[in-house]
Amino acid sequence: MIKIKNISKSFDDKEVINGISGEFVKGKTNLIIGASGTGKSVLLKCIVGLIQPDTGNVFYDLRNFTEADKEMKSEIRREIGMLFQGGALFDSKNVEENIMFPLNILTRMSAADKIERVNFCLQRVGLEGVNKKMPSEISGGMKKRVGIARAIVNNPNYLFCDEPNSGLDPQTSIVIDELIMEITHEFDITTVVVTHDMNSVMGIGERVMFLHKGHKLWDGSNKDIAHSGVQELEEFVFTNKIMKNLKVG
Amino acid sequence: MKGFGRYIIFLGSLFVRRETFMTYYKLTMEECINIGVKSILLFVLVSSFMGGVTTLQTGANLVSPFVPRFIISNVVREMTILELAPTIMAIIYAGKVGSSMSGGLGTMRITEQIDALEVMGINAASYLVLPKIVASLMMYPLLVIISGICALLGGYLVGTLTEILTPTEYVYGIRYSFNEFFISFALIKSFVFAFLIASISSFKGYFTKGGALEVGIASTQAVTASIIAILLADYFLAYLLL
Ligand SMILES: Nc1ncnc2c1ncn2[C@@H]1O[C@H](COP(=O)(O)OP(=O)(O)OP(=O)(O)O)[C@@H](O)[C@H]1O
Ligand SMILES: [Mg+2]
Numbered sequence: 001m002i003k004i005k006n007i008s009k010s011f012d013d014k015e016v017i018n019g020i021s022g023e024f025v026k027g028k029t030n031l032i033i034g035a036s037g038t039g040k041s042v043l044l045k046c047i048v049g050l051i052q053p054d055t056g057n058v059f060y061d062l063r064n065f066t067e068a069d070k071e072m073k074s075e076i077r078r079e080i081g082m083l084f085q086g087g088a089l090f091d092s093k094n095v096e097e098n099i100m101f102p103l104n105i106l107t108r109m110s111a112a113d114k115i116e117r118v119n120f121c122l123q124r125v126g127l128e129g130v131n132k133k134m135p136s137e138i139s140g141g142m143k144k145r146v147g148i149a150r151a152i153v154n155n156p157n158y159l160f161c162d163e164p165n166s167g168l169d170p171q172t173s174i175v176i177d178e179l180i181m182e183i184t185h186e187f188d189i190t191t192v193v194v195t196h197d198m199n200s201v202m203g204i205g206e207r208v209m210f211l212h213k214g215h216k217l218w219d220g221s222n223k224d225i226a227h228s229g230v231q232e233l234e235e236f237v238f239t240n241k242i243m244k245n246l247k248v249g
Numbered sequence: 250m251k252g253f254g255r256y257i258i259f260l261g262s263l264f265v266r267r268e269t270f271m272t273y274y275k276l277t278m279e280e281c282i283n284i285g286v287k288s289i290l291l292f293v294l295v296s297s298f299m300g301g302v303t304t305l306q307t308g309a310n311l312v313s314p315f316v317p318r319f320i321i322s323n324v325v326r327e328m329t330i331l332e333l334a335p336t337i338m339a340i341i342y343a344g345k346v347g348s349s350m351s352g353g354l355g356t357m358r359i360t361e362q363i364d365a366l367e368v369m370g371i372n373a374a375s376y377l378v379l380p381k382i383v384a385s386l387m388m389y390p391l392l393v394i395i396s397g398i399c400a401l402l403g404g405y406l407v408g409t410l411t412e413i414l415t416p417t418e419y420v421y422g423i424r425y426s427f428n429e430f431f432i433s434f435a436l437i438k439s440f441v442f443a444f445l446i447a448s449i450s451s452f453k454g455y456f457t458k459g460g461a462l463e464v465g466i467a468s469t470q471a472v473t474a475s476i477i478a479i480l481l482a483d484y485f486l487a488y489l490l491l
Contacts, residue, residue: 045364048368049367049368050364050367050368070266073370074370077368077369077370078370080368082365082368084361084364084365085361086360086361088360088361088362088364088365089362090357090362090365091356091357091360091362101369102369105268105272105369105370105371106369106370
């Protein structure tokens with residue numbers, strides 16, 4: 001479980017996120033949703049420590065990450081896997097080397113064990129036999145899957161995904177979403193997904209946190225999202241539903 | 250000035266939270282191949298031509314019968330060792346290696362590859378940049394030595410084939426009143442330039458913000474800033490050491 005308390009962050013006097021608290025539950029897919037530019041990515045980066053928040057603390061299973069010393073920080077980092085918006089695969093390494101990279105850096109496994117683990121993860125994301133392909137030779141959806149494989153290769157306790165299905169067609173989006181949810185349940189991971197896609201919210205939003213202009217306005221399960229009573233959230237859901245109906249019709 | 254301060258902080262950050270020695274060793278070797286071995290051909294080409302052209306032009310300008318012909322190769326030697334090999338080649342090196350370092354790091358920045366390294370708990374600056382600087386310090390002086398030799402050979406070929414001077418004269422001029430310190434000076438210069446180019450280009454690339462357009466801008470800035478730094482350093486080193 002991850003708990004955040006009163007996280008704020010400004011860039012040059014411009015407040016981007018403002019006093020956000022909440023918790024992300026283990027073994028569930030926790031979504032952070034909101035319109036573009038509301039600070040979702042900034043919040044996610046504060047949680048994983050890529051951005052230092054101005055105020056507030058992040059707790060990974062009661063360990064205070066924000067105020068942790070170097071050893072504690074790197075210990076927690078070893079338990080984190082992250083999928084970036086564009087996949088963020090290393091261009092100079094092939095698929096296999098990309099997935100193996102965290103193992104090389106963080107563990108002392110033997111070469112054979114590493115290969116076996118890489119192949120297991122590749123098979124888990126439904127991509128066997130692309131080991132030797134370079135990132136430039138595979139499609140966007142495959143990159144995301146390789147990114148997921150790299151994120152889970154070291155058995156993380158925490159998985160973060162920034163817009164896992166942006167730029168993908170609706171079908172592939174669903175496949176990626178379901179893959180994330182399955183992996184979360186299978187390995188009992190605390191998963192945090194940033195998205196503004198209503199399909200994802202309805203599909204995998206076991207817990208949802210809604211951000212609006214840097215403030216948290218609502219959280220709960222996707223079942224309750226239609227009658228939240230929060231006007232901004234209703235607008236957000238509603239505009240998206242119209243789009244969804246348009247797509248179907 | 251703010252930029253200079255950030256540059257110094259950046260250099261400091263390369264030496265904290267490092268990985269194991271083996272990791273750096275492997276990365277450094279890869280970089281040596283990338284920036285050293287793959288630059289040899291360009292350096293050989295450019296320096297041979299520069300040696301040849303310098304010989305031709307010096308020969309064309311020294312028409313007085315009172316000046317012995319071997320002075321031509323003597324002039325070629327002085328120019329090559331002091332200025333052409335270390336300094337002019339540094340500008341070419343900045344254009345070839347500096348821009349690719351900055352472009353590579355800039356692309357890694359905007360595609361979040363640097364963030365991915367940081368999330369894994371790696372000091373990305375140190376992991377990516379230190380091997381480049383070390384490889385540059387190892388390779389550039391070697392490239393300077395190679396281009397010095399090539400320039401003198403190029404001068405020899407052009408000088409003797411066009412019969413500006415005889416092989417004996419050329420070799421005599423090369424050996425005439427030779428000051429070994431100039432070689433040390435050229436090597437000192439090449440270490441300084443290697444460091445400046447690699448660190449400035451990495452610095453520019455590492456802090457790229459935005460998209461593909463900014464990566465291009467960062468590369469251009471890296472080359473411009475490197476060249477200015479080279480020229481300033483060239484001036485100060487000559488002032489201090491000669
Ligand atoms: N490094 C930064 N420096 C300055 N401003 C920033 C920085 N990162 C983000 N911002 C600003 O913070 C705001 C929120 O950005 P953020 O990327 O978190 O939005 P988002 O909710 O993830 O949007 P999207 O859905 O489009 O990805 C934006 O207005 C952006 O300009
Ligand atoms: Mg975002």
